Amino acid sequence: MAFLFSTFLNTYRPLIISEWVEKLHTECGEQYAARPVEELLQTITRAVDANYQVLVHKNYRDINTFIDKITDMRLKAGFLLSDVQRAFELYRMILTGLLISNAPREDFHEIFERLNLCLAYTMHRFSDHFQDMHHKKIIQQNRELEQKVKKRTAALQESERMAYIGQITASLSHEIRNPLSSVKMNLQILSSNQKITGNDKRRVDISVSEVIRLEQILNQVLDFAKPLQLNINSCNICHILDSYIELLEMKFKEKNLSVVTTFEDKLPLITADGEKLGQAFINVLINAIESSDPFGKISVTFKKTIKQNHEYATVLIDDEGPGLDGKNREEIFKPFFTTKAKGVGLGLANVKRIIEAHNGFVRAKKRRFKGASFSIMIPIGNI
Template structure:
């Protein structure tokens, strides 16, 4: 923290609140670039009240607040500080494209706002000018007194964004500007203060004067306020203004003045035109795809759905109510619970985005498969989600292809399983009869190995082709892991290995599909046992972590083998790729698919001390889950 008594090597001191050091240096460069004295930037963010009270401002000093990052406590202290230093110009840096904050700061009494460091010197110049009276004398903060300069109210509305003016109407109908107050940062010469005492014809272009006089006449004839938009040529360009004219009557009821408020809305019009063009381009692009756009206002519950969204389902635009509930009512009953869970997980911050596959009922009564992807795009002031947007993609053809493939796989598995079962029975009989004879034993072992391999392949094909519907339920993770370990006991004994299980939370309950996750852990433990050396140890760990603003439960399975070679590491999740003799190459592919259906991720790596490690992460519920009927720990 700089001391309040630090020497000022430059001509004035810039007191800063919440301004990073790098920005303070950028401010110095900005003043130097325009030939202004370089300020001595003093960070007063950490000053005590005593230090603030003892500070004496110089004639050229200024105060700079780092926009919305300042705390409410600092706003209060700054107000108190400014009451003791009424002649101190105050600036506020606001984020780009956030005029709401700028308006709030100006209403609060700050003299100027700016966005970039390069704009700071000009903003300070305007702030200093605003503190000077019309004679170039500093304004006093002690309040008005009898006999003050009659021009003390000039510039009272300099913080507004509008031209505010009054036109006097004589009894003969002559029109004369009485006062004109331009807005902050007024550019060009639409209406200037020196118009006072002059007629519109004498100070405006002929086209602008004709337009305004015609509107003044309409107000005089109708006797009611008038709002309109019009264009005026300003500084060799045409700008659009929105104007409100209000008649003012004297005590005899005659309209003797017209008060006007005009705002330059050229930038708004340009933005609206660009938005319309962007929407047209987006609609043209979506027309050639099977994608529908949606935009959900979480505060009102209203949702916008693009025409393409309705077209995918065979409805006319607007045929479905613009509510989230109306959309959920179209989802297949088997898919609704899983879809709602995915949405809630994202809104609660447990998942970085919404991704769900589900069926929607079309107007004809058929079912359309869609892939829905979206995310929160705006938040409220308290940090809660305010708006969400996404797109629905028609994946019906892909799902039909998958169903056909599953049917084919199921048929192949069924047709092969019966003969393999017969082969296995006959092998049992041969082993019982000739298993001890040396000349037959090698052949029987080879046949048994081939039979087991075919059976394993059939089981993996059946699992890999299983439908994607998840339907998770609360599941105790410890029990799930212990069941998976029991399934691997025979392999564990044959490999003469140990399995060590360590959970950070022994009573952990997560929303999972127990059968599918049992298969995941069983596959990972079996792989680790197959690659472990004799007397090796397989470690299964579970721990809570927070990454990129989201809470996860991470489970790792690590062996003490030789680890992944480079090709296996790169192709670990590729179906049917395996280096292990007798393996099908589907184990890790099944693991990846099931974990991703739970909203999680899977990663493979080589451990630092040797061996392979597979780590899966699943979203952690925001609130701790417990099984119904179990006592609390």
């Protein structure tokens, strides 16, 4: 072929790129018109060079890579398939006009056929890839929607269950509290009677303490049944953790437990209910204390983590107790589940309720060697 197609394409490359960018902005739909010129210039330059490899060398590697990338970009940005196909047609129009003016008549048919084959391949591959990715995107969106529906259904069921518990608790509280108060008052009168001594006095004192424990259980159940209301403010997690660790100092000393804190520097404030978060932290800390053997160690770590492109303030509380088996790990956050002889089973359930109200997560797992690890994640920023 006397006409050097490669020289022609190199000579008119700047003109082809500039005209293609201009026509995309003015003749190819609102999505293209809204794109920055710099972005289109970069994309079109890659397209022109990839087409060059096909037209001159019949090398499809660059155009395949370009199609894969541009398909993903255009699909995420919400471009119509017809607009993208129109964009490739514009390239044909620009190049055809230049060829009519410059290519010899005897070479025109062969060159034009080569151009058509290049664009037919490009548009078919792009269309197939676009539709395949669109199908995958729909499937993914359906899965995400199913997960959201499942999560919201579970939350609604839990809310209904808690409302039912609240109704039962409220109706029973009056029936239980009054006779319980009467029993406690009479036992306290008996306990103060000087004539009751020895084992009889000890039995009365044990009865008083057990009645008081029953009242505390009743109060916990009543509190748990109440709707959770958050008072949102800016919170410093480090200060909250420090204050509750200090509050539990005597409990740590009773079992000779050491507390090791590791707080990441310069972490931002978060918007949350600091008092409620404090309740969650203290419940996990008390659980760690009760699970720990004497002279053990409890570690408290505060750091920033990233999960699914979202930033979280993460608190890790690790102990050196017996740890968690697989079954208990799934059950410990459910209301009224407990492995303790005198436990009510509401402490960790309340932790889960508080953290999830902040759009956060709480997880528990067995540590590799010894003990349990609790992870509390609260979103940084608005909840």
